[in-house]
Amino acid sequence: MRLEPIANPALTRRLGLPALALAGTVVIASLLAMIAGAQPFSVLGLILKGAFGSKFATLETLNRATPLIFTGLAVAVAFRAKLWNIGAEAQLYMGAVVTVVLGTGALAWPAAALLPVMAVAAMLAGALVLLVPTFLKTRFGVDEVVTTLLLNFIVLLWVSMLLEGPLKDPMGLGWPKSARLIEEARLPRIIDGLRLHWGFGLALISAAVVWVIQRRTTLGYEMRAVGLNAGAARFAGIPVNATLIKTALLSGGLAALAGFSEVAGLKGNLTLDISPGFGYTGIIVAMLALLNPLGVVVAALFVAGIFVGADSMSRAAGVPTYLADIMLAVALLLMVLAIMLTKFRVRRG
Amino acid sequence: MTLNTAPIVLRLDRITKRFGALTANDAISFELRQGEVIALLGENGAGKTTLMNILFGHYTPDAGSVEVFGQPLPPGNPRAALEAGVGMVHQHFTLADNMSVLENIVLGTASLWRPGFGRAAARRRIETLMQDYGLRVDMEAEVGALSVGERQRVEILKALYREARILILDEPTAVLTPQETEDLFATMRRAVARGLSVIFISHKLHEVTAISSRVVVLRHGRLVAEAQTADTSAAQLAQMMVGAEVATPKVRQATPGAVRVALRGVTTPDRGSAPGLKAVDLDLRAGQITGLAGVSGNGQAALADLIGGLIAPASGALRLSDAPVTGWSPRAALAARIARIPEDRHKTGTIADFDLTENAVLELYATAPFSRRGWMNWRAARDFAQKVITGYDVRCPGPETRIRLLSGGNMQKLILGRVLETTPDVVLANQPVRGLDIGALTYVHEQLLAARDRGAAVLLISEDLDEVTALSDVIHVISEGRLSPAFDRGALSVAELGVWMAGEGFDHAA
Numbered sequence: 001m002r003l004e005p006i007a008n009p010a011l012t013r014r015l016g017l018p019a020l021a022l023a024g025t026v027v028i029a030s031l032l033a034m035i036a037g038a039q040p041f042s043v044l045g046l047i048l049k050g051a052f053g054s055k056f057a058t059l060e061t062l063n064r065a066t067p068l069i070f071t072g073l074a075v076a077v078a079f080r081a082k083l084w085n086i087g088a089e090a091q092l093y094m095g096a097v098v099t100v101v102l103g104t105g106a107l108a109w110p111a112a113a114l115l116p117v118m119a120v121a122a123m124l125a126g127a128l129v130l131l132v133p134t135f136l137k138t139r140f141g142v143d144e145v146v147t148t149l150l151l152n153f154i155v156l157l158w159v160s161m162l163l164e165g166p167l168k169d170p171m172g173l174g175w176p177k178s179a180r181l182i183e184e185a186r187l188p189r190i191i192d193g194l195r196l197h198w199g200f201g202l203a204l205i206s207a208a209v210v211w212v213i214q215r216r217t218t219l220g221y222e223m224r225a226v227g228l229n230a231g232a233a234r235f236a237g238i239p240v241n242a243t244l245i246k247t248a249l250l251s252g253g254l255a256a257l258a259g260f261s262e263v264a265g266l267k268g269n270l271t272l273d274i275s276p277g278f279g280y281t282g283i284i285v286a287m288l289a290l291l292n293p294l295g296v297v298v299a300a301l302f303v304a305g306i307f308v309g310a311d312s313m314s315r316a317a318g319v320p321t322y323l324a325d326i327m328l329a330v331a332l333l334l335m336v337l338a339i340m341l342t343k344f345r346v347r348r349g
Numbered sequence: 350m351t352l353n354t355a356p357i358v359l360r361l362d363r364i365t366k367r368f369g370a371l372t373a374n375d376a377i378s379f380e381l382r383q384g385e386v387i388a389l390l391g392e393n394g395a396g397k398t399t400l401m402n403i404l405f406g407h408y409t410p411d412a413g414s415v416e417v418f419g420q421p422l423p424p425g426n427p428r429a430a431l432e433a434g435v436g437m438v439h440q441h442f443t444l445a446d447n448m449s450v451l452e453n454i455v456l457g458t459a460s461l462w463r464p465g466f467g468r469a470a471a472r473r474r475i476e477t478l479m480q481d482y483g484l485r486v487d488m489e490a491e492v493g494a495l496s497v498g499e500r501q502r503v504e505i506l507k508a509l510y511r512e513a514r515i516l517i518l519d520e521p522t523a524v525l526t527p528q529e530t531e532d533l534f535a536t537m538r539r540a541v542a543r544g545l546s547v548i549f550i551s552h553k554l555h556e557v558t559a560i561s562s563r564v565v566v567l568r569h570g571r572l573v574a575e576a577q578t579a580d581t582s583a584a585q586l587a588q589m590m591v592g593a594e595v596a597t598p599k600v601r602q603a604t605p606g607a608v609r610v611a612l613r614g615v616t617t618p619d620r621g622s623a624p625g626l627k628a629v630d631l632d633l634r635a636g637q638i639t640g641l642a643g644v645s646g647n648g649q650a651a652l653a654d655l656i657g658g659l660i661a662p663a664s665g666a667l668r669l670s671d672a673p674v675t676g677w678s679p680r681a682a683l684a685a686r687i688a689r690i691p692e693d694r695h696k697t698g699t700i701a702d703f704d705l706t707e708n709a710v711l712e713l714y715a716t717a718p719f720s721r722r723g724w725m726n727w728r729a730a731r732d733f734a735q736k737v738i739t740g741y742d743v744r745c746p747g748p749e750t751r752i753r754l755l756s757g758g759n760m761q762k763l764i765l766g767r768v769l770e771t772t773p774d775v776v777l778a779n780q781p782v783r784g785l786d787i788g789a790l791t792y793v794h795e796q797l798l799a800a801r802d803r804g805a806a807v808l809l810i811s812e813d814l815d816e817v818t819a820l821s822d823v824i825h826v827i828s829e830g831r832l833s834p835a836f837d838r839g840a841l842s843v844a845e846l847g848v849w850m851a852g853e854g855f856d857h858a859a
Contacts, residue, residue, distance in 0.1 A: 004408075216727075218720045225711070229700045235659065235691060236711040237679035347409060347425065 003344040014342050018290075021334035029327045038317045047324075050312030051305035057312070059196045063266060065297075065304035067092070067275065069203035070258035071282025072289060072296040073210050078251035080214065080291050081227040083134065083244055087148030088255035089279025090155035091126035095256025097159060098125040099263040100167060100178045100270045103185030111184040118185060119202075119260055126256020127249040129155065134248035138241040152279065160272055167270065178270040187265035199261030203297075206254060210293040213250070223247050255279065284332050290339065303328060353562075355382040357419075358546050359404075359435075359515055364413035366399055373399040375570045376413065381515065386537060386547045388561035388578070390554075392590055392786035395567040397550050401517055405437045406430040417515070436508025437517040442500050444507075446493035450486050451475065454507050478509050482539050483532070497645060498529040505536065516540060517548045522556055523812065524645050527847040534560050552590070553815070554583040566590055590787065601802065603822040606635030608671070609775050609806040610656060610687075615665035617651045624830035625651045628665065631825065631832060633775060633806040638797065639835075640821025641810040644850055648830035649810050650692070653779040656808065657689045658682030670774075683712055685775070688768035688805075692779040694757065698764045701753035705745060708752045709734035709767050737766035742792065758789030765796055776800050776807045782816065794820060814843060814850075828852035 006013075030040035051061045071088040078085035102118045109117070133147035162168075163176040171179070187198045214220035222243040225233040234240050262274050285303055289295030310324030359381040366374040373396045381387055391397045402408045404415055409425035416422065417433040444453050455471050472488060479485060484502045486495070492503060501521060508516055518537075522530045537547055537560055551557055557564060558578055566574040566589045574589040610633040617625035623646050631652075633639055643649055654660045655667065658679040667674050669685050682689065691697040699708045710719045710730045718729040734748040741762045745755055752760060761781065768776070778797055782790040797820065801807050811817050817824060824841070826833040826849035833849050841849075848854055 216725055218715060218723050218725055221707070221714055221725055225700055225703070225707075228702050229696070232697050232700050232711070235657070235679060235689075235697045237658070237683055237715075238711075239680075 004347050006343060006345050009342045017338035017342050018335060021338040022331065024334045025327060025331040028330050029323065032323060032326060033317075033319055036319045036323070038319045043313055043317055043319060043323075046313035046316050047306065047309030049309070050316075051309030056195075057308065059194060061301065061304050061308045062196055062200050064308050065300040066197075066200045066203050066265070067258035067262050067278040068281055068285050068300035068304055069200075069207060069297055070261065071255050071278050072285030072300050073203075073206055073293055074251045074253075074255035074258075075282045075286035076289060076291040076293055076296050077210055077214075077223070077254060078130075078247055079227075079286060081223040081244060081247040082230070083137075083247050083251065084145045085130060085148050085248070085251050085255075086145055086283070087130060087133065087151045087279070088251075088258070088282045089275060089277065090148070090152045091129045091252045091255035092259040092262075092275050092279050093155050093159050094125040094129050095122035095259030096263045096270050096274055097162060097167070097259075098122045098256070099185075099260045100181070103181040103264060104179045105182050108182075109184065111186075111188075114184050115187065115264070118264065119257065122256045122260040123253030124256075126254075126259070127252035130248040130252030130255075131245070134244055138244055156272070159270075163270065163272060169269070176272060180269045181264060185264055186268065187261065197261075197265035199265035202257065202261060203300075206257065207293045207297050210250075210254070214293065219243070219246060255282070258282075281328075284328060287332060288335050302331075353382050353385065355384055357381070358383050358417065360416040361400070361404065362414050362416065364400060364403055364410050364415070366396075366403060366408060366410050372570045374403070374410070377567070377570075377572045378413075379565050379572065379575060381546050381548065383546055384541045384544055385563060386541055386549055386561045388557040388564045389548055389550045389567065390552065390557055390564055390586060390590055391567035392552065392788075395590075395786075396570040397567055398519065399570075400567070401437065401519060401548070401550065404430070405435060405517065431511060431513075434512060434514035435517065436511060436513025436515065438501065438504040438508060438519065438521060440519045440521075440523065442504055444492045444500060444503060447491065449489055449491055450495070450503050450506075451488040453492050453503055454510050456507075458511060475506060475510060478506055481543065482506075482509065482536050484536055497524045498526070498532075501525070501533070502536075513545070515546050515548070517550070519550045520552075521549070522551060522553060526644050526850045527814065527843055528851060529644075530556065553813075554586050557586065558583055587787070601798070603637050603801065605637040605822070606804060608632045609635050609669065610808075611666075611668040611671070612655075612662075613666045613668070615655065615662040615667060617655060617660055617663050619830075620651070623650060624648045625663070626655065626832075627830040629830075629832045632835075633808055635774070635806050636801060636804050637822045638801050638807040638809055638820055640817035640824040641808065641827055642814055642817045642824055642846055642850060643812070643827035645812045647827050649779070649812075649827060651830065652827070653692060653777060653810055656682070656687065656775075656777050657691070658687070679712075686771070686773045687775040687777060688771065688773035688800075690761075690764055690768060690776070690778045690781050692783075692810075694760050694764055699752045699760055702751055704749045704751050705738065705743070705755075705763060706731045706734040706748045708763060709737050709748070712767065713771070733767075733770070737763060737770060740770070741766035741796075758785045758792075761785060761789060761793060765793060769796060769800060772803065773800070773805055776805050777810075778807060779810045780812065781809070782811075782813075814846060818843070818846075826850055826854070828855065831855050 026044060030044060033043035034040045050057055052058050071092060074088045075085060098121045099118050102121055107114055129151060133144045136142035136147055137144045163178060167178045169177050169179040190196050190198055190201055214224065222238050225238055226240050226243045230240050258278055263270055267274060281303060285296055285299045288299040306324050306327050310321045313319060314321045357380045361377060361379055363376040363378050364374050365376050377400060389397050403410045406425055406427035406429060414421055417435060422433055423429050451472060454475055475488060484506055486499050486502050492500060521533060525533060540547060549561060561578045564576050564578050564581065564586060565572060568590065612629050612631040615626050615629045619625045626648055641649060658677055658681055661677040710733060713719055718726055731748050737743065738745060738748060743759050743762045745759060781793050797807055809817060809820055822838055823835045825835055826846060828850060829852050833854060
């Protein structure tokens with residue numbers, strides 16, 4: 001079996017194959033549900049119902065999608081420039097730490113002044129975390145996959161130290177968690193009475209902003225050129241290293257907003273389990289979205305829907321929630337395969 | 350017409366291959382007889398490489414069949430082709446640089462892990478092959494240390510070691526000096542004398558007439574002519590290739606002006622096996638085409654990178670219009686009105702997945718009117734792309750086409766247009782017509798001459814000696830990073846230039 005490149009894939013191929021990948025995911029998930037001893041279609045129905053079946057469920061899904069949009073955008077922006085940022089998790093935690101440091105009374109300002117300052121400070125902190133590996137890459141050619149990945153563990157242990165020490169809530173009965181944010185530092189709800197905070201709005205705005213940056217600005221042109229062909233970009237006079245640094249600032253900042261939004265919008269304080277791997281799931285989201293910033297929103301909703309839906313499905317049908325993880329993995333694998341098959345044709349012999 | 354009655358060793362029968370809407374090979378049939386050299390002639394994109402890839406099993410044909418020594422060859426199976434006795438020497442060598450010549454030749458036929466792997470026997474066989482075919486290479490040398498000509502000999506030995514009876518040579522002379530080409534032809538003559546058959550791919554007509562017994566001409570995927578070489582002339586062949594009379598560029602007298610770029614004792618670091626520049630002095634004058642002749646990999650890349658702004662001199666001085674440069678970079682070169690046509694239009698000149706608009710402004714994107722305060726003005730960019738497309742005859746569906754879908758010639762016209770639209774003072778043309786068909790080639794040459802007549806200083810770097818001698822007002826030869834003195838047009842014969850290319854003139858001249 002060999003692969004033969006397709007010069008100009010038809011639209012049916014470009015759209016049909018990803019659709020087929022999603023259909024394949026549904027089929028495989030149904031089979032797995034059957035093996036687990038449930039009615040296959042009822043399981044899918046239950047997931048859908050659990051994710052979008054009620055106002056409460058939908059809001060829950062939107063809340064869960066919010067950090068995934070941020071980390072998905074962070075990854076999409078970086079990957080577009082071929083800056084392999086695997087460290088969105090670390091950047092998220094840095095954003096969360098800064099949010100707690102500024103939001104627990106250190107700055108006694110009104111919300112209108114405090115929240116933007118917190119958000120910008122969080123972004124700077126996240127950007128800084130990605131800046132170090134990016135410098136190592138541009139200066140010494142150190143592989144950023146390794147450095148960003150390892151920084152995740154370093155930052156997580158550092159946050160753990162903070163929560164056992166300087167940031168520990170004195171009223172926390174010994175639990176490793178921070179004090180709660182003051183009222184002015186909390187992101188308000190979008191509609192009164194509905195459990196959906198402005199973090200989601202900020203995520204949507206961020207997606208639109210990233211889209212505009214990529215398509216309409218000089219920086220976006222540079223980022224895409226560097227990602228597609230750094231050699232040609234350098235030849236044409238595009239400052240490749242400066243572009244990578246700017247990309248790192250944007251990507252790290254976006255990932256940090258996930259931490260800001262989770263602490264200031266949802267949780268109200270910082271614990272070590274604030275992110276169940278949002279940074280890594282962001283990679284899946286970005287890949288499913290084919291690195292398109294608007295696609296990230298859709299992919300994040302899809303992924304969040306599966307997680308939220310699987311929770312309620314497992315309660316109703318008695319199938320383990322692991323099914324959600326498997327579905328995501330299958331969706332990603334099939335999507336990657338579909339992307340490859342839009343570019344190559346399989347030949348026998 | 351003399352009737353050749355030698356047995357048929359290879360029969361291609363109505364080979365058809367389509368890539369989407371493009372028919373790369375359209376029902377091509379021909380036969381190769383024992384002891385025959387067939388020249389496969391055609392412009393780039395005529396389907397020569399596709400046909401050879403089918404023959405060698407890299408591609409599966411959509412229709413038609415290949416027969417070797419009377420046996421049908423299973424499609425899409427390079428191993429079967431090898432075993433049937435077909436040996437191919439690719440344009441880009443497939444050798445392991447860190448292994449010795451002997452190991453490279455034996456590679457794939459015996460396990461190198463087996464102690465000794467019959468080394469002595471292999472050595473004896475290769476020794477005999479070298480004797481028989483006049484191919485001299487040091488068997489213990491590491492391939493990475495060999496010259497291009499030597500590497501090609503290793504490739505041929507590799508094919509002979511596998512007992513190839515049919516040799517396919519894909520543009521073998523593109524990387525050779527005139528003398529090395531003569532040696533290669535001597536080897537080919539010995540091979541056919543020993544009963545081998547050769548398919549020789551080229552678009553250099555005088556070589557085709559010198560070595561082949563028969564010519565097969567492809568045009569737009571079709572076999573348009575098949576003839577005994579003796580019965581045709583170079584002019585007829587050229588006409589068959591392009592389907593029209595070929596116009597050689599009319600070179601008008603140049604009127605050289607001031608020195609636009611001057612190099613004084615410039616040295617740049619070596620890069621791997623490619624030498625850097627060694628104390629190079631060079632003047633590029635306005636209104637003059639300076640040609641740089643030389644065998645590939647002798648420092649041309651370093652000179653191109655230096656003038657293009659990608660590297661700065663390690664020692665010595667680079668001066669522009671008599672002012673020394675500081676902070677040398679691609680942007681600085683662009684600001685100094687140096688137009689750059691890079692050697693590799695696919696990898697350096699364009700971004701394959703960008704559309705024509707995005708590629709047209711690749712060097713200008715950060716300047717007005719394409720960018721204002723960090724925002725791209727796509728309307729202005731599209732207008733510029735459209736201007737280049739119409740002004741330089743870029744055949745394409747429109748400015749929003751991804752450039753990877755364009756042919757090499759149209760890609761090169763876009764690059765040419767985007768740099769010449771800025772009316773540059775200096776034009777750096779590095780292999781500007783490599784791989785182009787004759788139509789595009791003539792066009793590029795005319796544009797370079799027009800730029801010269803407008804007063805630009807043109808540096809033409811080419812491995813094609815004919816191109817350099819036809820266009821240049823003065824010629825330098827580069828060898829091992831050293832630059833010969835300037836020779837006026839016609840001052841040296843091809844043979845004399847070849848001596849310089851082989852690095853032999855420098856010792857007397859210095």
